[in-house]
Every structure is written in C-alpha cells, then in structure tokens.
Amino acid sequence: MHPLVLSLAIHxxxxxxxxxxxxxxxxxxAYAPLLGALERHPRIRLALHYSGPLLDWLKPHRPDLLERIRALVSRGQVEMxxxxxxxxxxxxxxDADKRGQIEKLTxxxxxxFGVPAEGLWLAERVWEPHLARPLGEAGVRYTxxxxxxFHAVGLAEPQLLGYYLTEEAGVPLAIFPSLKRLRYLIPWGSVEEVLAYLRTLAESDVRADGREDVLDLALMGDDGEKFGLWPGTYEHCWTRGWVDRFFEALEAASWIRVTPPGEYRRSHSPAGRIYLPTATYEEMAGWALPADASARLARLRHELEGSRFAEALPFVRGGFWRHFLVKYPEVNTLYRLALRAGAKIHAMAPGAQQTxxxxELWxxxxxxxxxxxxxxGVYLPHIRGAAFSHLIAAEALADAAARDPGPYALGEAADLDGDGHTEVRLAxxxxxxxxDPGRGGSLVEWDYRPVPRHLGNVLTRRREAYHADLLNAAxxxxxRGAAAEGVESIHTSAVRVKHPGLERHLVYDRTRRPSLRIRLVPQGTTLDQLRRDGQDDLGGLAADAHAWELDVEAGRAAVHLRRRAPIGGGRIAVERTIExxxxxxxxxxxxxxxxEGTAPLRGILAEEWALGVFGSPEDVWAEAAGRRVPLHEPGTLPEARRVTVTEGYSGLALTFDLSTPAAVWCFPIFTISNSEGGFExxxxxxxxxxxxxxxxASGDAWQESTRCQITFQRR
Structure with missing residues (x-):
C-alpha cells in the first residue's frame, strides 16, 4: 500500500x-459550520469555491464569514x-463572455482574499473540448x-488517481477527475466506509508513462450545501458530528495527506495527455434526455448493475447538456435573448455604458x-424571472446606446430561436x-423594459421522468413527508413530498404555453377542459402555422397574421394584428x-394570455365589473369590456380594454417538480x-380589438 493524497474541492x-x-x-x-470544522482541524487543507452572487451576498450580510475564509487562506489551509x-x-x-466572467471572479x-486563483470550478462540470483554449487564455491552469x-474514453478507476493534460489549439489545461464513489460516500457513508474505500485506492499500483511514482491522488469535488442544507444533513454532519469525525480520521491516518488540487499539480507531474468528449456528471446526462428516454436509461442501468454486462456501464452514457435548450423551449428563449443582447453589447463602444x-448580461x-x-432550476419562477430581468435590461441598454434618445419602433424578421423558421420581433x-407565426402566431417573449420583466414568463406543464416515481409511491x-427524519442524498429512491396529494395535480400541456394566441372551441367547452388543455381546438388556430407580414411605419411596428383553416364543411379565415x-x-x-361555409359556425372564441404574474394567493388577482378572483384557482368573471390583472407585491397591473364585451375565465398554471427537499x-x-x-352564418364576419396597458406602482 502506498501513501495517498486526498484532495477536496467544495463548491x-x-x-x-x-x-x-x-x-x-x-x-x-452549511457554509459557517464547514469553516468552523476547518478551524478546528488545521491539517485539513482543501479548495473552496464561492460564486460571485454568493460573495456579493456575504459582503453585506455575513462579512464575518469572509473574514474567517481570509484567515484560513492566509495560513495556507484553503486554496481559492x-x-x-x-x-x-x-x-x-x-468566448468573450467566458473570459469576462472568469476574469471578474479571479x-x-x-x-x-489576497491570493491568485489558478483553478476553476466548472459549473455543473459541463465539459466541451473547446473549453481548454478560452479557460487557458483566461489564466486558468486546471479544472x-x-x-x-474519463470513463467515456476508456480509463478505469485506478488510472484516475492523478490529473491529465489536454489542449485546444495548443493552449494547455490540466484536468482533475472527481471520483463519483467519493461523491456518494461523503457525507452519506460512514467514516469507516470512506476510509476503507480510500484504502483500496492506496493499494492500487498504476504508473503513467514517463512517471516513476505511482498514481496517488483521490479527488472529490462537490456542493458545499450537502454539508448541512440538504434534507437531514445538518443533523448528520454537525449535530451528530460526521464531518468532525471524518476530519479526525483523516488526521489520524498516517498514510493519507490532505492537499488542495493546485498544490498537487505544482508538485506532481501529470498522468498523461487526454482528450475528453462532451460530458457532464452521470445524473445530469440523464436529466438532459427527454422524459421517456431518461426513464429507459435509468431502467437499462439498473438492469446492467449486477449482471454479467456490468462492465459496460461506464460506456452507457446519457444525453448532451445542450439538449436542455430543446427539452425546455423557455430555456431556449432565455438563451437566445442572452446571445442577441450579448452581440449588441460587444459591439458597443468601450466605456461605462458597456460595462x-x-x-446585466453576465x-x-x-x-x-x-x-x-x-x-x-427552470421550475423556480423567481430564479427564471431574475435571469430574464437582467437580460432584458442588458438588451435595453445596448439598444438605447445604438440610437438617439427618444421613442422608437422597429421590426425584424429572422430565425430568432434557431429552429430554421422565421420569427418576428417588434421592438x-x-x-x-x-x-412565432409557425406556432399559432403566439407571443413567446413579452419584455417590458422600464421595469425589466418578461410578462409572459410562464412555464409549460410537461411530463418529467420522475413523475412515475411520484405516482407509483402514491x-x-x-x-414520505419532506420533514421525515433520516439523512438522504439527492440520489435516494425514497419519494418525499412537501404537500400531500401532489400526484392529483399532474396536468400536462399538449404544446408550449406561450401568450397571446386564440382558440376556437366547440360550444359547451368548460373551463376545466381548458385548464387541463383537454379542449377540442378547431382549425388549429392556437398552434398551427400562420402566414405573416411585417409592417413598420413611423412610430409603430406590427405583424399581421393570417390563417385559413378547414372546419367541418367550411373554412374560417382569420386575420390578426399584434402592434x-x-x-x-x-x-x-x-x-x-x-x-365560409354552408352551415352556421357555432363555437367559442377565446383570446388567451399566459401571464407571468407571481406571489401568494392574496397577491395576484383578476377583476372585472366590480368582482375579483384570485389567480391561484380557476375562476370566472362577469362579461366586461375591461379586465385588470394585478400583482400586489410589485405594483404591476395589466389592464385589458376590449372593443367587444367578453366573458372572462382564468386559471393558474401549477407544475409538480422534484427538488432536493422533495416533490413540490x-x-x-x-x-x-x-x-x-x-x-x-356563411359570409358573416366578426372582429375584436384588445388593448393591454402596463403600469407599475412601485411598492
């Protein structure tokens, strides 16, 4: 058995x-208790990563933690x-954003903290081969x-006890492998289990070409929140003392030396050259797949475990991280806004405005x-909304810098979402x-610039692979309740719920849930059918392609949409304008x-607005004709010409003035998603x-005009 170096990197x-x-x-x-443990165990030396938003929060709220980190850094115990x-x-x-973001945190x-940072924490460990060059050019020496x-290119576990060198266009970068087994054992296994596993690694005997010494490094990089914030971990790690017992065991093991990865890189030669494929951690690769494929992958892995084909498991890979941009079109909308705003910002003249x-962009x-x-993730509306707000503000600043002050109206037609079809943007x-004329002529992005806000920030209700776990457990x-006792990792098979009966609220939309589209449905269609997206849509008006024409004049920009669709034995001709x-x-x-038909057309025409309004049940409501209904539950309002939707906590009000009185229906969009604390x-x-x-009757025409006014009364 040879001595072993253990390297820990906490994100x-x-x-x-x-x-x-x-x-x-x-x-x-989580954060403060871990610092306390390091202070009690000065021989435990590791790497810490704090993201920019967390540092920005700690400065005004917990400056004492920053002082403690500085002290640990100054005595050489922590590598940043x-x-x-x-x-x-x-x-x-x-690449310009990569470099800018890295240099800002460096x-x-x-x-x-008074020290240079040469190692980089790679968010969600999402690796693509081209990254070596921009990271290296930003001053990064390892990640x-x-x-x-590493398994994807054929390396076995004993070959992962070191670091490797890769490059892109001749720019080198050292890459350390984080061992999944350690990630699962710490802190959920017993201290004895962790030490036993480390001993098996110390008993390996692998030497790389050109290196006399045996490979001797075991590294784990993982989230700091698992040391106290995840369910049951505070009691496990701190009340029952798992972390202190672990650190004591490491200090007592003469054959283990705990060293930060950067120090190891400076004192040890690499294990060899390597070129890694696009990859992320195993769980993320499964999540990136469509729901059906993700479930099939999980079943396949389960069947392979313990079978004679188990040795093939390292080569059974999930999806590609970028497929999240396909799986969730709302994410692609966010991403395309970032790219569009970024292109404009990088074209700005250097100076305070560009900075x-x-x-905002970053x-x-x-x-x-x-x-x-x-x-x-994307299921958290406050996180999603914050990202949209910053990007909307970023694009507004770039647009303002590109023209003279004062009101303006512009229009463009281009493939704005990367799907090969034309969308129309009115700015x-x-x-x-x-x-999006190709998807019902719907409004997929509705940005209000004075108070940066995507007013159509609604998430589609879609099936997730883990919904089967919820239904089966129910x-x-x-x-189990979210507060049930016991320590569990996020990989547990136990099904926790934050509220009872969530399985009864699983509802799925047939298509993306954008704003401002019209539906023609049969007479007798109910509000509950519409809420469940179970109505019979006539003529494909809500989802199918429309012809379009961009119309820009002085002081206004509009898109005209047209569709002629068969219904029964006739045709409906629809013309719409968004201005x-x-x-x-x-x-x-x-x-x-x-x-255009021989028999009369009888049905209900519904103008549908999906509204990104949020808050408690008392905070969001619609009102018309002197009546108010909360938007957290389905409701109806009397026929009216004016309808107002209010978000009380922010002061947002959307007022809809209709040329023809309408019956008013409304319903909430609730999603059921999994989280580290259980289903919610x-x-x-x-x-x-x-x-x-x-x-x-045949030849009859009908028309309507709706004006939506946006106001904010700041609270």
Missing part, C-alpha cells in the same frame, strides 16, 4: 434572484478557486470534471434557470415582442374572422381568457 453557490432567507439558511447550516462569476455553463456562451478573489468524462450592460447567464434535474423603447402508500407603438406602455391585438408544487403564472360566443 458554494447561490443563484441570482434567490431569496435572502434561503441564502441565510445555507450560510448558517475561480470560475464564471455568475456560475454560467461556460461552454454555451461566446479579480474578486484576489481583492477579497475539475467528473470521472464519467453596465455587460454586468448576471443573466447564471446556469440555474437553464436546466432542471433534482434541483428546481420599441418600452417593449420587445417576439411573435399508489403503494410509500410517500406596439413608440413610447407606448402596452400593445394592441386585433382579430378579424370570416366564416410551483405557481408558474396564470392564464386569462377573454371569450366570446360565436354564431356565424
């Missing part, structure tokens, strides 16, 4: 937009890591990825709302609207329909429907 992060009380809980239950300041998935953003680490990446715009690139797995000094009676005016805090939607229900906004009963 601490809180996303832009998270609630203060959540970050405070993480600081009290850099990364993208706002914790972006670096691979998907332009400078912040040097200013706050950490999962052993999954401010870059800060804040909107943080990874949390760009994916979903066990953590909330004014107040609004930016993206209309049927078997094995659901925004320079300086106007609102938009207009016009509808004109003509029935999230309010994702609400749908407002203005509905009219139609009875059209």
């Amino acid at each position: 601490n992060h809180q996303p832009i937009g998270n609630f203060d009380h959540v970050i405070a809980e993480a600081a009290d239950r 890591l850099t990364g993208g300041y706002y914790e972006p998935i670096l691979a998907i953003f332009p 400078h912040a680490v040097a200013a706050e 950490i990825v999962d052993d999954t990446h 401010q715009a870059l800060e 804040a909107g690139e943080g990874n949390c709302p760009y994916w979903h797995g066990v953590f909330g 004014t000094d107040v609004l930016a609207l993206t209309v 049927a078997a009676g094995t659901l 925004a005016g320079a300086g106007a805090h609102g938009l207009r939607h016009g509808i004109r329909m003509r029935w 229900q999230n309010f994702q906004g609400a749908v407002l429907l203005h509905s009219w009963s139609l009875d059209l």
